[in-house]
Amino acid sequence: SKQLRLILGDQLNAGHTWYKEKSDDVLYVVAELHQEASYTRHHVQKVCAFFAAMQAFAQALESAGHRVLHLTLDDTQDFASLPELLTHLFIEHNISHFAYQLPDEYRLRTQLAEFCESLSVTSSVYDTEHFYLADEQLSRYFKRDKRHRLEHFYRKMRSEFNVLMVDGEPQGGQWNFDSDNRNKLKAADLADIPKPLVFANDVTGILARLERHQIKTIGQADKQLLWPVNRVQAKDLLTFFCQYCLPSFGRFQDAMTGKLIELGEDRGWSLYHSRLSFAINAKILSPKMVVDAAIAAFEQSQGAISLAQIEGFVRQIIGWREFVRGIYWANMPQYAQLNHLQAKRSLPSWFWNGETKMRCLSHAITQSLTYAYAHHIQRLMITGNFCLVAGIDPDEVDDWYLGIYIDAIEWVEMPNTRGMSQFADGGIVGSKAYAASGNYIKKMSDYCGDCAYKVTETVTDSACPLNALYWHFMQQHHALFASNPRTKMVYSNWLKKTDEDKQAVLERARQVLDNIEQL
Ligand code: FAD
Structure with a gap:
């Protein structure tokens, strides 16, 4: 047979x-x-x-x-x-x-x-024999509609799979080193940023087929594809990551810079990130293989790679990646319909060409069109944050993310986009809405310096649109967020403003939303 x-x-x-x-x-x-x-x-x-x-x-x-x-x-x-x-x-x-x-x-x-x-x-x-948790194990960890928290799941995974553990305790005595991480890149740090290892896979035949069959695509094509497409390339990229990026991975995990790209250099768009997501999601590499290689590099580094760096990396893979998969399967197909904040606005057309005066968004979108890649904090705090505070329909946001990224497959894209970044699941995946004003972007990047908008202003015509949008969003969803311990503080600042000031902010937000195509 x-x-x-x-x-x-x-x-x-x-x-x-x-x-x-x-x-x-x-x-x-x-x-x-x-x-x-x-x-x-x-x-x-x-x-x-x-x-x-x-x-x-x-x-x-x-x-x-x-x-x-x-x-x-x-x-x-x-x-x-x-x-x-x-x-x-x-x-x-x-x-x-x-x-x-x-x-x-x-x-x-x-x-x-x-x-x-x-x-x-x-x-x-x-079973695909790829993930740490087999498919049939997921229901032990995840229940439909229940609010799950990454930290709790992550600790269980560390213990269960004995990753960075010593005698049943987390190595270094703590589970989380976030407070040591998340630095901004200073001007002097830019020289050290490695040039990413890229490949030159000939895809002329594939491009011709896409053309022949009129497959509609977005973004920039290149006859030489820079992404790893086989096991040898994927392993080379993993080795490159362990050697050149892992030593600073956690430290600059949330940092962003536009300077190097503006100087015409082909580095700076992925910083110290691994760019392994495509190879892992296509299952060319298993998550265990990646984690084991990174831990081996950490152990052999004689201190050059600190515990905070490796812990930050391991958290993404045995934590976040397995976590969002569990959320997806516990909640589908309903999850795809959730719109907790009832966001209805259309995605501005400049999401498809990067043509906006907001420098942070222009950078994140243009880079996404050029490389099919943006790193996590660009996805979450630049494009994602804009859509959140502007109230963009999560169906359109999902569609954009699902199309544009090299690693975008629905099971991982959707909980990250609809859940974590748009809060459209009402808090199933994350404990708060990741809404931010321009101040956050100023703190974590060098985008604001030469921007056409002024990040220090809120109500003027040249004020950073994100500032008024942020307050408008927080005010609009007051009933939902005021009781949340993670956002409560924000409202005391809002309430301190005079009625006149509040009106001016909301008026500027309305003006921004009315002109959303021209930002
Ligand atoms: P690194 O920063 O080097 O991280 C290492 C690995 O950890 C990644 O390769 C990835 O496998 C895993 N990882 C890190 N963060 C996450 C996360 N939040 N969820 C799941 N895995 C994670 N990731 C996708 O793989 N596909 C998507 O479609 C996708 N869509 C996203 C949409 C939004 C709005 C946001 C905020 C995040 C999204 N992510 C997605 C998660 C994350 O941004 C990417 O995995 C990461 O940027 C890929 O680049 P990297 O390989 O250089 O990651």
């Missing part, structure tokens, strides 16, 4: 038990699908990265002696959906059993589950 095993584009895990044995009766299928290239408007580099990585994976499997069918958009163009393609392949290859790995996305998981119900051949489903 013949078995077809489907490998989705984000299931490129070479360590999976599937590949431990070889059999001529097993046919692996890796397919470029119209449905996947078009369910949202993706960044062109993102489609290129997935397609190139799938091709490399198919080749590697084949070289290892497996039977592999790699299909391009040309081969799959006659099939409107994945089920249609599979049905056709079952007949063509005389398949009697269908196997797949659990998709991480609700849409695909539902599609394949429904497909299997209607099948005449037998089917089976496997």
Whole structure:
């Protein structure tokens, strides 16, 4: 009997038990699908990265002696959906059993589950063997609608997987080193920022296919894709990170600079971040492999990498990444509809071209279009914060984030965007709305210096729009946030203002919102 095993584009895990044995009766299928290239408007580099990585994976499997069918958009163009393609392949290859790995996305998981119900051949489903927590373990940690807190989950994960632990206690005697981290970059720090390791993967064939099939994309294309698309490149990037970025990872985790890019240098856009998210999300690297490599580098560094740096990094992977996945699966499909703050405004059109006078937003958006990448604090505190305080519809915000980033897959994109950054889940993922005025951006970046707007002003025509928007937002949602211990303080400052001052601020906010396209 013949078995077809489907490998989705984000299931490129070479360590999976599937590949431990070889059999001529097993046919692996890796397919470029119209449905996947078009369910949202993706960044062109993102489609290129997935397609190139799938091709490399198919080749590697084949070289290892497996039977592999790699299909391009040309081969799959006659099939409107994945089920249609599979049905056709079952007949063509005389398949009697269908196997797949659990998709991480609700849409695909539902599609394949429904497909299997209607099948005449037998089917089976496997774990992806990628995450620290297996799929079936998630319900032990996460409950629908419940407010979960990262810190609590993170400590459990550290203990359970014995990561940076000594005799059952956290290494260094504390779980969290945030207070040692989060420095601003001073002018003198800029010279030390490493030039990112980039690759030059030839994607001309893929670009031609996207053109031929009229796949609508966003962002800047390059014939040489800089993202890692195979295991060797991904491991090289991991080694590069451990050597050049990890020593300052936590310290400058929240810092932002526009200076180097303005000087025309091709560094400064990812600072000390790893840029491993695509390789991990496509499962080219496992999170455990990344964490183990980083901890080994820390241990061998003889103090050059401090505990605060490695702890900050480990927290992102065994903490945040596994955490948002748990939130996603406990709350889908309802999560995708949540709009707790009832935000309704449209996303300004300059989100698609970066043409705004607000320097922070112009930088974050232009960089996203150029590299399909922005680091966490740009996503959360620049673009995310603007959408939050301007009351942009979370459906549109989700759609933008899901399209534009190299690492954007719904299970990780949505809890971060709709939840953490837009508070549209009412606090399931985070304990407060990450709303900020221009002052936060001034503190953490060098964007405000040469901005057309003045960050020190609130009500004038040239005032930083974020200042009035911030107060407008806080005032609008007073009933919701005034009782929250993490935002209570803010209101005492608002209440200290005279009625006249309050009116002037709200008037400026209205003016900003009325002219949102021209900011
Ligand atoms: P680093 O700063 O080097 O961090 C190391 C790794 O930790 C990342 O590669 C990633 O795997 C993991 N990580 C860090 N923060 C998070 C987080 N909050 N949630 C989950 N994993 C995390 N990440 C995605 O992978 N896909 C997304 O679509 C995505 N959308 C986001 C949307 C918003 C609004 C925000 C605020 C964050 C989003 N993130 C997303 C999380 C985070 O910003 C990216 O993982 C990170 O910027 C990727 O760059 P890096 O690999 O250089 O990360």
